[in-house]
Amino acid sequence: MTGSRNDLEIGYDVPAAVGDALKSIQTPALVIDLNAFERNVERMRCHVESMNVRLRAHAKTHKSADIALFQIAKGGACGVCCQKVSEAEALVREGVLDILVSNQVTGPLKIARLARLAGRARIIVCVDDAANVAALSNAAQSAGSTIEVLVEIDCGARRCGVQPGAPAADLARSIAASPNLVFSGLQAYHGSAQHIVDPAERRTAIAAAIEMTRDTLRLLAELGLECAIVGGAGTGSFDMEGGSGVYNELQCGSYIFMDADYGRIRDDSGGVVGGFEHALFVLTSVMSKTTPTRVVCDAGLKALAVDSGLPLIFDRPGITYVAANDEHGKIDDPGNLLAIDDRLFLVPGHCDPTCNLYDWFVGVRDGKVEALWPVTARGKLY
């Protein structure tokens, strides 16, 4: 892991130095509780081992080469997913060499970059369009590389993906017949279902996705098309796909951090799904207090994604984050407990777009800064 970067100016380039006490971290900062993070990584390693499936951890959550390499070295991951070519490029440069771009890649320059990258690492990509298959094949031939390709099916999310069954089989055949492409299986991700709070409703939606996937696999087998990868699932539902006997590669990302939104997803016994715990926080400081019961903190919309709700305040009952402006967070403090410069740990509503706002993760343990990890692929949108 990366450790200290003493050439950078603290407070301008980086929010802290390795060895600093928590109170020295410049706020707002993106902080990882390393003990909780490592426990989450180990929990998922045990889950996939017990279900006898692979984990291809989703790097769109963290965009960090340090974390991706840790998930591969210690967390049972066979590789990672990412969503963009530039994200994959950033991770390959840092030594992450087995990547599924779990998305469609279109446009000539992006396809050419993907094909070149496939000469340096194992690269897998999703398709849902016949013309895109031809463009990928042409680019791989030009680059002298081989790209593995998954057919993405729409198993309920109504987003990308061809229909299960015959349309998927047609696309699989065209991939298998294309020079410099390898047909590697199916992408069957039902993103919205894993956020359904009620476990029975969630199970019903995922069961439908599993059935569509199973039917498509049967049809492909009849055609002699083997699926090395049957991929999908996220932190909210991984036990369902993982235990189905249909999926063999899970694409969970948020399990390492557990944001406020995933914290509301429960298993059948009412526990937090997977037993994961909050490990990612935005550390913020109170910057203004002009009434007894309201304070303003320094983390607003540029420090926190609010698409999945406002952040929770960790371990401070009775204090509530009630509104986010660009650079301000309004906090209700009915007990008049807070003062200027007090610090709070916020649990972001949605971890992925929150991490994308920062240049650095600050890893803390036992009250001290232990690691600074760059958000390697931050802003890599292309």
Added chain:
Amino acid sequence: MTGSRNDLEIGYDVPAAVGDALKSIQTPALVIDLNAFERNVERMRCHVESMNVRLRAHAKTHKSADIALFQIAKGGACGVCCQKVSEAEALVREGVLDILVSNQVTGPLKIARLARLAGRARIIVCVDDAANVAALSNAAQSAGSTIEVLVEIDCGARRCGVQPGAPAADLARSIAASPNLVFSGLQAYHGSAQHIVDPAERRTAIAAAIEMTRDTLRLLAELGLECAIVGGAGTGSFDMEGGSGVYNELQCGSYIFMDADYGRIRDDSGGVVGGFEHALFVLTSVMSKTTPTRVVCDAGLKALAVDSGLPLIFDRPGITYVAANDEHGKIDDPGNLLAIDDRLFLVPGHCDPTCNLYDWFVGVRDGKVEALWPVTARGKLY
């Protein structure tokens, strides 16, 4: 202006090269229509000139030194505002030398950095706390610099700021009596009022803010405390504060870009406030089309801030952006008009946090890329 950066890899480091056609820009990209942008800058220059007030343009909108310097050189701005010390540091390094940090700066390291910066540029800051005044004075003495200080009053926003009248006067006296600080006036910003869509309601809210400010000024004058700066106002209400005879420095930011939210704010005659036009876009590509009436584009939550609503699609009636996921935007296309790789110009709901997601502005004119401007202070949160 910065122009081309040929040492950077197109598609990885930068979304385009100067001279590229629009179709070569890698998406999603943050695009400025330079003609519209320059017209907006000129419109505001005329507005403040006709009202005989200063413009201190808010750089939190764009975080770009190129744009800040253009606003000062051509747009009638006397300087800029920003919200964070690290933002101010980034701009000073690029030659922007008159900056109001229109916010409270707390915590010893941040205050020390601000005091050092005041040795290199004119630095003004807001306060709403007596202990903060003492800390600023001590730091400025240590740095051998002088910091100008505004008393922030709460004129209706219920966020930061002391109460108008006597509490503000008490704080002003303590600033005036503090070594290495200069009392420079009042910060009286009513951020939420300028987003009130109805002009009469907006006028009522701003009129109340103006009265509180006027009363406080009268009290300060009785105490012999001159206000060189009476600052506030934003794009949605600048004509009200600017025409009040009370404010002398307007802090508008979004007028250069006009996002979808400000586009809904109307003046008394029903026109867009200030006559500004949309000049900032997220250029996106269609990446998936698996049904006749729905497509998926490559700009989602990491490419667009959605806190003030989903983006509008520019100049393509009948096509609607209906949902944002992390890296996907779902688009309804009832007329079956769109195909994979088609490009759309999205008007962001909220420009400030959208700009903060990108490393580069791509300035376009006459169908070509004319400029690449770094988002100098992107991610400068501290």
